[in-house]
Amino acid sequence: xxxxxxxxxxxxxxxxxxxxxxxxxxxxxxxxxxxxxxxxxxxxxxxxxxxxxxxxxxxxxxxxxxxxxxxxxxxxxxxxxxxxxxxxxxxxxxxxxxxxxxxxxxxxxxxxxxxxxxxxxxxxxxxxxxxxxxxxxxxxxxxxxxxxxxxxxxxxxxxxxxxxxxxxxxxxxxxxxxxxxxxxxxxxxxxxxxxxxxxxxxxxxxxxxxxxxxxxxxxxxxxxxxxxxxxxxxxxxxxxxxxxxxxxxxxxxxxxxxxxxxxxxxxxxxxxxxxxxxxxxxxxxxxxxxxxxxxxxxxxxxxxxxxxxxxxxxxxxxxxxxxxxxxxxxxxxxxxxxxxxxxxxxxxxxxxxxxxxxxxxxxxxxxxxxxxxxxxxxxxxxxxxxxxxxxxxxxxxxxxxxxxxxxxxxxxxxxxxxxxxxxxxxxxxxxxxxxxxxxxxxxxxxxxxxxxxxxxxxxxxxxxxxxxxxxxxxxxxxx
Ligand SMILES: Cc1cc2nc3c(=O)[nH]c(=O)nc-3n(C[C@H](O)[C@H](O)[C@H](O)COP(=O)(O)OP(=O)(O)OC[C@H]3O[C@@H](n4cnc5c(N)ncnc54)[C@H](O)[C@@H]3O)c2cc1C
Numbered sequence: 258x259x260x261x262x263x264x265x266x267x268x269x270x271x272x273x274x275x276x277x278x279x280x281x282x283x284x285x286x287x288x289x290x291x292x293x294x295x296x297x298x299x300x301x302x303x304x305x306x307x308x309x310x311x312x313x314x315x316x317x318x319x320x321x322x323x324x325x326x327x328x329x330x331x332x333x334x335x336x337x338x339x340x341x342x343x344x345x346x347x348x349x350x351x352x353x354x355x356x357x358x359x360x361x362x363x364x365x366x367x368x369x370x371x372x373x374x375x376x377x378x379x380x381x382x383x384x385x386x387x388x389x390x391x392x393x394x395x396x397x398x399x400x401x402x403x404x405x406x407x408x409x410x411x412x413x414x415x416x417x418x419x420x421x422x423x424x425x426x427x428x429x430x431x432x433x434x435x436x437x438x439x440x441x442x443x444x445x446x447x448x449x450x451x452x453x454x455x456x457x458x459x460x461x462x463x464x465x466x467x468x469x470x471x472x473x474x475x476x477x478x479x480x481x482x483x484x485x486x487x488x489x490x491x492x493x494x495x496x497x498x499x500x501x502x503x504x505x506x507x508x509x510x511x512x513x514x515x516x517x518x519x520x521x522x523x524x525x526x527x528x529x530x531x532x533x534x535x536x537x538x539x540x541x542x543x544x545x546x547x548x549x550x551x552x553x554x555x556x557x558x559x560x561x562x563x564x565x566x567x568x569x570x571x572x573x574x575x576x577x578x579x580x581x582x583x584x585x586x587x588x589x590x591x592x593x594x595x596x597x598x599x600x601x602x603x604x605x606x607x608x609x610x611x612x613x614x615x616x617x618x619x620x621x622x623x624x625x626x627x628x629x630x631x632x633x634x635x636x637x638x639x640x641x642x643x644x645x646x647x648x649x650x651x652x653x654x655x656x657x658x659x660x661x662x663x664x665x666x667x668x669x670x671x672x673x674x675x676x677x678x679x680x681x682x683x684x685x686x687x688x689x690x691x692x693x694x695x696x697x698x699x700x701x702x703x704x705x706x707x708x709x710x711x712x713x714x715x716x717x718x719x720x721x722x723x724x725x726x727x728x729x730x731x732x733x734x735x736x
Contacts, residue, residue, distance in 0.1 A: 259485075259658035261685055265499035267291045268488055270476045270512065272299045272469060273314035274673045275648075275662045275680075276504035277456045282677030283684075284463035292466040294490065296475035297600060299457065300467060303360035304450035306636070311597035313506050313640040316449040317529075317573055318564045319670040320550050322374055323443050324399065326390050330692050332397075334672060334679075341674035342369035342447065345455060358458040361451055364568045368452045372545040372565055373423050374444035375406075377623075378437035379554035386556045387439060399443070406430075406438040415440065423549045426542070427623040446550050446564050449670060456673055476512060479503070479659060486658040500684060503653075504662040507595040507639035511587045513653055513661055519701065520649055520664050521710045522593040523580035524637040524720070526612030530620070531633040532570040539626065543572050553619055561619040572627070574619060576612040577667065580642060581723065584714040591714055595639035608635045609723035613730055621733065632731035642666045644707040648676075650683050650697040660684060664697075666708075 261267075267288060269276045272295040283291045297315075302308035304315040323339055325332035349357065349366050357366075378384055383391075383405075394400040404415040406424045415421040420442050429436035461467065468474040468490075475491035479501055486501040505512050507522040532539045541547060545565035552562045560578035567573075582593040596605040613635065620627050643649050643664035653659045662680055669676070679693040688694025705711065712718065 259500055259652070261288075261500055263287045263289055265290065266497070267500045267502065267684075268486075268496060268498040269293045269502045269504055270479075270488070271295060271504035271506060271508075272297075272453075272457060272467065273312045273504065273506050274453065274456075274670055275506070275665065275676065276502070277314075277453060277460055278673050278675070278677035279502055279504060279662055279680045280465045280677070281456055281460040281463060282681045284460060284465050286681050289464065291464070292468060293460070294474045294476055294488070295467075295469045296471050296491070298469045298471075299453065300469050303358070304453040305360070306450070309599045311595070311600045311639075313638055313665065314449060314453050314670065316638065317567055317571055318446045319449045320374065320562065320564065321369060321445050321447055321671045322441065323671075324390070324394060324403075324441060326393055330696060331668075334675060334693070338672050338675040339443075345369070345452075345674060349455065358454050360454045365448065365451075367448075368455060369447045370445045370545045370565075371443075372445040373420060373549035374441045375423060375426065375549045375551045376439045376441065376555060377427070377429070377551055377553045379557050379559045381435055381437065383437050383439065384557055391439065402441065402443045404440040404442065406436050406440065415442075418442065422547065426548055426551070429623070440549065444550060446545070447670070447673075448567065452670075452673055476505075479512065479656075481657060481659075484657045486656070498658065500658050500660065502660045502662050502680070502684070506663065506665075507641055509641055509661060509663040510592050511594050513656075513659070514588050514590050514592060515653060515655070516649070516661055516663075517590070517592060518644075518710065519699070520641045520643050520661075521582065522595060522639060523582055523642050523709075523718070524595070524639045525580060525667065526576045526608040526616070527636045527638055528574050528576075528608065528613060528616045528632045529634045529636075530572045530574070530627050530630050532566050532572055532627075532630070534570060540566075540570065551623075553623065559615065559619070561615055563619070571633075574616045575638075576608075576615045578615060579609075579611065579718055580667075580709070581609065581637065581720045582712075582714075582716065582718050583720045596637065596720065597639060598636065605637055606635065607725040607727065608637055609720070610726045610730060611723070613726035617733060628733045631733060635726065635731075640665050640667065640669075642708055642710070644700075644702045644704075644710055646708060648697045649699065650680050650693075651688065651699040654699060661699075
């Protein structure tokens with residue numbers, strides 16, 4: 258492990274949630290020579306996916322939840338993060354226009370919206386997992402923030418606290434005669450692109466340098482000379498550093514192939530519906546003040562979620578039942594790598610038809626009024642899954658000074674304001690003394706089942722084995 262001091266030269270590869278949070282906390286902790294490299298210009302695009310930038314963090318919005326079932330360490334960290342999200346909202350609200358990054362100067366300024374999250378069953382009961390989750394919450398004293406949609410006591414408590422209008426936004430009771438759901442009033446969502454732009458702004462303000470450029474910022478290799486890491490960029494330059502932190506999201510295993518087996522690059526499927534501004538009925542219904550985040554049929558075979566519309570009317574729906582892989586030749590190995598709309602050689606804006614059909618079923622059953630609008634766009638969103646869904650933040654064995662910081666496994670965004678605090682401790686060599694250092698250490702599993710990573714290229718989730726949906730499939734004409 259490399260020793261780190263306040264004058265150490267630290268390079269971070271990747272300006273997504275994991276990289277930018279690390280940079281921010283390093284600078285705040287007194288490290289004065291921190292540079293973030295990214296092959297995408299996340300400054301000028303402001304992480305806005307409609308501006309040609311591809312990453313898990315560069316998205317419209319992400320769900321924020323603080324209840325983590327029995328995973329109490331993540332629940333505690335999420336609860337700490339919630340205070341920082343509140344603080345960021347306050348700071349932005351109180352800032353003068355000149356103190357804000359460009360993208361926060363217009364439209365909604367608020368990053369974190371406590372819109373609630375409705376966990377909707379697709380069956381006539383809540384399901385065993387939901388019941389176990391509620392029992393856990395009872396034990397932890399947080400049950401009072403949860404409202405069962407058809408429980409009279411909970412309904413009246415929801416009414417008292419101003420949450421009753423979010424208990425059945427799909428009018429399921431009226432339409433199907435039954436509605437089994439639990440509203441979590443602590444949860445909500447953040448505007449993802451604006452949150453990253455704000456974190457990047459704070460990191461710059463704290464003194465972090467940024468090289469965000471397809472040549473100068475693109476890392477093509479990391480080698481070792483005299484026991485120190487050397488980063489090679491696409492412009493032909495070599496950058497020697499004391500510490501290199503690889504926070505490359507879905508591209509991490511292609512830069513550090515030895516992380517394969519511990520991390521795998523996979524994609525979730527997303528579709529958007531545009532709510533027109535000239536439909537005031539829909540505009541109002543899908544606004545975050547009225548519409549909660551919704552999950553449908555979690556652990557019941559549906560696995561769909563949606564978020565309230567954003568300020569441009571985009572209603573985002575995600576399908577998480579299957580996470581796709583895409584194996585290609587990288588450094589003489591077969592490694593799953595992203596296949597995205599803008600950055601990769603093989604451009605991809607489609608999603609598999611199974612995912613699209615799952616999303617269309619969600620809309621048809623729960624929001625039939627959106628059927629005439631059809632789907633407006635689709636996207637594969639790439640990230641890294643770890644063998645146990647826990648992050649991976651540690652030095653890479655056999656590579657002096659090189660650390661990996663990834664493995665968001667679909668739940669990392671909420672930790673943007675706080676993640677770096679724990680990463681700094683690990684980089685300082687205190688990982689074995691901290692809860693998160695021990696949880697996120699370099700590890701392996703001898704278990705037969707390793708979160709799907711054991712399937713590799715033989716698995717059925719490989720993208721090339723899927724039928725991809727075309728634009729012709731976006732309308733609901735057959736339903
Ligand atoms: C479909 C989906 C839904 C999700 N939903 C939620 C949610 O609701 N709530 C939640 O909390 N979390 C959610 N997550 C997880 C969250 O988005 C991720 O954990 C987080 O954004 C990952 O950030 P990252 O920094 O690791 O990677 P990324 O955001 O992918 O950033 C990696 C960066 O590294 C750069 N890079 C890569 N390779 C190189 C290179 N060679 N040289 C230079 N730069 C490089 C890329 O350009 C990119 O900017 C979701 C993820 C997905 C995919």
